[in-house]
Amino acid sequence: MNFLVVITGPTGVGKTKTAIEIAQxxxxxxxxxxxRQFYKEIPIGTAAPTxxxxxxxxxHFVGHLSIQDTYNAYSFQNDVIQYIPSLFKKNNIVIMCGGSGMYIDAVCKGIDNIPDIEPEIRQKVIEQHQNEGIASLRTTLKKLDPxxxxxxxxxxxxxxxxAIEVCFQTGKPYTSVRKNTQQKRDFVCIPIALSMPRNELYT
Structure with missing residues (x-):
């Protein structure tokens, strides 16, 4: 049996230190x-491992991308699922560390292949919200995907x-591409969520 130990928690709580200790x-x-740690151009301010x-x-998966690359949780899922067997060949325990919940869920549970949104569509929806407010978004979504x-x-x-972005991008209701079907993995995810008192975390 293979195990993926997942270390999560807010920035500054000590995820990297804990992950290294467990990995050692x-x-x-x-x-x-x-x-944020995927991009080689922004090592500062992301708490990336030194x-x-x-x-x-x-x-692995630190500084391996350029900010010019198109990458999302679905891409990450595919890359990790393809790569992780090589790590399990060396050890049946592998550590995953980070605070991006969607990316963690993508690896542990799977994620729908939601298409990338064209910048023009995203900007159109942003401007609708800015100019017309949330009530306008509700009206639009009700028409597109009741x-x-x-x-x-x-x-x-x-x-x-x-949801509106996806409707505009695909010409289909959001629910038609949002399946939320959990995918079977050949490893067991063991989550470890780190925390500390708020006054200590932000001092």
Missing amino acids: HFSTEIISSDS PYEQKQVPH DYYAIVDLKNPARLMR
């Missing part, structure tokens, strides 16, 4: 699931905008 204990390697930390334990309108949090503009 099991003589294994680390996959980064922090989407060269020294990467020398202590091999890290089924999703019936279940979505109508007070959450981000979710409304995302």
Whole structure:
């Protein structure tokens, strides 16, 4: 049986340090699931592992992309699922560390292949929200996808905008591409969520 130990928590809580300690204990390697750490142009401000930390334990998916690359949680899922068997050949325990929940869920549970949104469409929806407010988004979504309108949090503009973007991009209701079908994995995910008192985390 293979195990993926998933270290999560807010920035500054000590995920990298904990992941390295666990990886050293099991003589294994680390996959980064922090989407900000993927980009080689922005190592500062992302709490990316330092060269020294990467020398202590091999890290994967750190600085492997350019900010010019198109990449999302679905891409990450495919890359990790393709790559992780090579790590499990060396050790049946692998560590994944990061705070990007959607990317973690994509690896552990699977994610729908939602198409990329063209910049013009995204800007159009953003401007609709800015100029006409959330009520306009609700009206648009109700026309485009009444089924999703019936279940979505109508007070959450981000979710409304995302659904509308997909409707405009595909010409189909959002619910037709949003399957939420959990995919079977040949490894077991073991989540470890780190936390600390808020006053300590932000001092």
